[in-house]
Amino acid sequence: xxLAFQGVRKVFGSFAALDDVTARVEGRAIGxxxxxxxxxxxxxxxxxxxxxxDAGDATVLGLDVRTQAKAIRMRLGYAAEGAGxxxxxxxxxxxxxxGELCGLRRADALRRAxxxxxxxxxxxxxxRGVETYSTGMHQRVKVAMAxxxxxxxxxxxxxxxxxxPESRDALLDLIVQLRDGxxxxxxxxxxxLHDVERTCDACVIMQSGRVRFAGPLADLQVMRLQTFDxxxxxxxxxxxxxxxxxxCGVATGRRDDALTVRLPENAEAGLIWAGAAASGCALxxxxxxxxxxxxxxxxxxxxxx
Amino acid sequence: MIDRIFxxxxxxxxxxxxxxxxxxxxxxxxxxxxxxxxxTKVGLLFCLGNVVLYGGLIIFQVLMQRFDNTGMADAALAxxxxxxxxxxxxxFVQVQFMTCAIALAIVAAGFVADDRQAGAFDLYFARPLTxxxxxxxxxxxxxxxxxxxxxxxxxxxxxxxxxxxSATHGAGLWSLGPPTMATALCGTLWxxxxxxxxxxxxxxxxxxxxxxxxxxxxxxxVGEALPAAGYPPFGYLSPVRDLRTVADALLDVGxxxxxxxxxxxxxxxxxxxxxxxxxxxLQAALGFGALGWRLRREVVG
Numbered sequence: 286x287x288l289a290f291q292g293v294r295k296v297f298g299s300f301a302a303l304d305d306v307t308a309r310v311e312g313r314a315i316g317x318x319x320x321x322x323x324x325x326x327x328x329x330x331x332x333x334x335x336x337x338x339d340a341g342d343a344t345v346l347g348l349d350v351r352t353q354a355k356a357i358r359m360r361l362g363y364a365a366e367g368a369g370x371x372x373x374x375x376x377x378x379x380x381x382x383x384g385e386l387c388g389l390r391r392a393d394a395l396r397r398a399x400x401x402x403x404x405x406x407x408x409x410x411x412x413r414g415v416e417t418y419s420t421g422m423h424q425r426v427k428v429a430m431a432x433x434x435x436x437x438x439x440x441x442x443x444x445x446x447x448x449x450p451e452s453r454d455a456l457l458d459l460i461v462q463l464r465d466g467x468x469x470x471x472x473x474x475x476x477x478l479h480d481v482e483r484t485c486d487a488c489v490i491m492q493s494g495r496v497r498f499a500g501p502l503a504d505l506q507v508m509r510l511q512t513f514d515x516x517x518x519x520x521x522x523x524x525x526x527x528x529x530x531x532x533c534g535v536a537t538g539r540r541d542d543a544l545t546v547r548l549p550e551n552a553e554a555g556l557i558w559a560g561a562a563a564s565g566c567a568l569x570x571x572x573x574x575x576x577x578x579x580x581x582x583x584x585x586x587x588x589x590x
Numbered sequence: 591m592i593d594r595i596f597x598x599x600x601x602x603x604x605x606x607x608x609x610x611x612x613x614x615x616x617x618x619x620x621x622x623x624x625x626x627x628x629x630t631k632v633g634l635l636f637c638l639g640n641v642v643l644y645g646g647l648i649i650f651q652v653l654m655q656r657f658d659n660t661g662m663a664d665a666a667l668a669x670x671x672x673x674x675x676x677x678x679x680x681x682f683v684q685v686q687f688m689t690c691a692i693a694l695a696i697v698a699a700g701f702v703a704d705d706r707q708a709g710a711f712d713l714y715f716a717r718p719l720t721x722x723x724x725x726x727x728x729x730x731x732x733x734x735x736x737x738x739x740x741x742x743x744x745x746x747x748x749x750x751x752x753x754x755x756s757a758t759h760g761a762g763l764w765s766l767g768p769p770t771m772a773t774a775l776c777g778t779l780w781x782x783x784x785x786x787x788x789x790x791x792x793x794x795x796x797x798x799x800x801x802x803x804x805x806x807x808x809x810x811x812v813g814e815a816l817p818a819a820g821y822p823p824f825g826y827l828s829p830v831r832d833l834r835t836v837a838d839a840l841l842d843v844g845x846x847x848x849x850x851x852x853x854x855x856x857x858x859x860x861x862x863x864x865x866x867x868x869x870x871x872l873q874a875a876l877g878f879g880a881l882g883w884r885l886r887r888e889v890v891g
Contacts, residue, residue: 333715333716334890335712335715335716335889335890336890337890354890355718355720356718358715358716358717358718358719359718361716363712363716365709365712365713365716367709369708369709369710369712369713370708370710370713371619371623371704371705371708371710371713372704372708373623373626374619374623378619382615382619383713383717385610385615386612386615386616386714386717386718386719387717387718388610388612388718389610390610391615397603400601404599404600430713432600434603434717435602435603462599462600463600466599466600467600467602468600468602
């Protein structure tokens with residue numbers, strides 16, 4: 286199991302950044318989705334052992350974050366959000382330094398740094414001081430620093446923030462390349478749905494310190510398939526009343542023979558057929574609504590508590 | 591020529607043992623970054639200037655003693671003017687201590703403060719480093735400056751004195767080695783502890799450097815003025831006075847010659863050399879404690 290959390294809680298003062306986080310996550314590229322302040326960065330820092338959970342258990346790559354933090358960090362790469370750089374070092378030196386801190390010999394770290402900077406597409410500017418870099422170049426260096434020691438899992442915290450479309454494209458391509466090309470597994474923290482949709486095969490959705498969904502992306506989109514558009518021969522009012530009485534959400538359209546029905550949890554489409562038979566309405570059109578990830582996401586996080 | 595990158599994709603590394611001494615790259619990188627600043631080179635140039643000056647004194651003294659019997663030189667006169675080897679070595683350690691303090695304010699004030707300001711703690715501790723690794727790396731980098739500018743030259747001066755003098759005079763100089771090193775190491779300990787402690791407390795290297803120099807001067811002023819006003823225990827607050835007391839006790843300096851007195855004006859001593867030594871160690875320990883406190887406060891595990 287890549288990541289497993291059981292009742293994890295983290296409080297800063299009176300603010301609960303994480304509250305009873307429980308999830309088990311597996312996959313090659315996992316999106317950690319949620320609005321700002323959802324607790325994504327706190328969860329990442331707990332994975333790294335940079336923060337200790339106040340309650341609950343967390344394991345990363347099967348290792349306990351409380352007792353095996355150093356072993357975990359040996360197998361993790363982390364590209365933090367924000368600055369996180371050492372002014373005065375060039376991009377190449379920064380990446381090689383990160384490798385040395387992870388135990389690589391100096392010559393190996395330097396060679397590996399060149400490889401990683403090639404991978405992220407940083408050209409001759411790798412020899413310039415990092416303080417002269419644009420946001421995009423800086424993000425690339427951070428990703429290279431996270432990859433230099435060949436981790437089993439790399440944590441990327443908002444890596445596309447502040448990037449122009451071209452750089453963003455390139456970075457997302459890199460994540461796909463890592464996912465499909467035998468590189469480390471990726472945990473991508475972001476609030477951009479498109480990034481997750483494009484790169485990830487599983488996701489964890491967080492809001493207000495709680496996990497709202499954890500699992501494959503396909504499962505998330507299936508949740509949306511509980512909503513149907515239907516048309517009847519003649520007025521649909523009897524069917525609407527029958528379904529409404531059984532806990533379905535029913536919205537009437539402009540036409541009196543059209544309905545949008547949302548089934549309650551665990552109900553199946555057969556309920557609509559049963560309703561049609563019971564109310565004497567003949568159905569001639571029934572279609573599950575197509576679900577975009579955005580709709581599924583909004584549905585998963587629901588209204589703010 | 592078009593600047594293009596031809597990457598070979600992601601290559602997995604051979605899973606080999608990775609157990610390097612983690613503080614070493616931290617220390618080396620800190621010193622590399624410091625060396626790239628012009629101010630560092632200027633500070634170290636002053637340290638080198640002292641070495642050259644005192645080296646000249648020692649060499650002159652040695653030559654006078656060597657040729658004393660030939661009638662070409664008068665060793666007694668040279669000693670009266672330029673002092674004994676003990677005086678020169680003791681004076682060197684004290685003068686270089688102050689020069690090193692200025693150099694350290696430039697070189698090492700930002701070792702931890704810069705990391706805090708740049709938010710680089712995450713960068714370090716997201717990797718398999720312990721707080722002890724980080725602290726050891728930074729202390730190693732800080733101590734490298736007084737070790738290179740104070741301890742090694744002090745050893746060099748003693749070595750020159752012993753090696754260059756005649757056999758008759760050389761016998762007395764052999765025993766000066768360990769006390770000279772011990773005095774220089776006391777100074778190194780204080781300088782390292784004080785500057786790294788202040789660096790851990792601040793966020794701006796320049797401010798830390800200024801506070802460090804002000805602290806040294808302030809403690810020295812208080813440590814000289816209050817004993818003169820009838821409060822002798824306050825003398826132990828002054829690191830300069832403490833080091834002077836330790837140097838005097840270890841090297842048995844005695845009276846001062848004209849030349850050394852011109853370079854370095856000696857002053858009153860504390861009553862106990864052990865007390866001075868403990869005061870230096872205690873103040874250094876406070877600095878190391880501040881570094882430990884900062885790391886415990888900001889980093890888990």
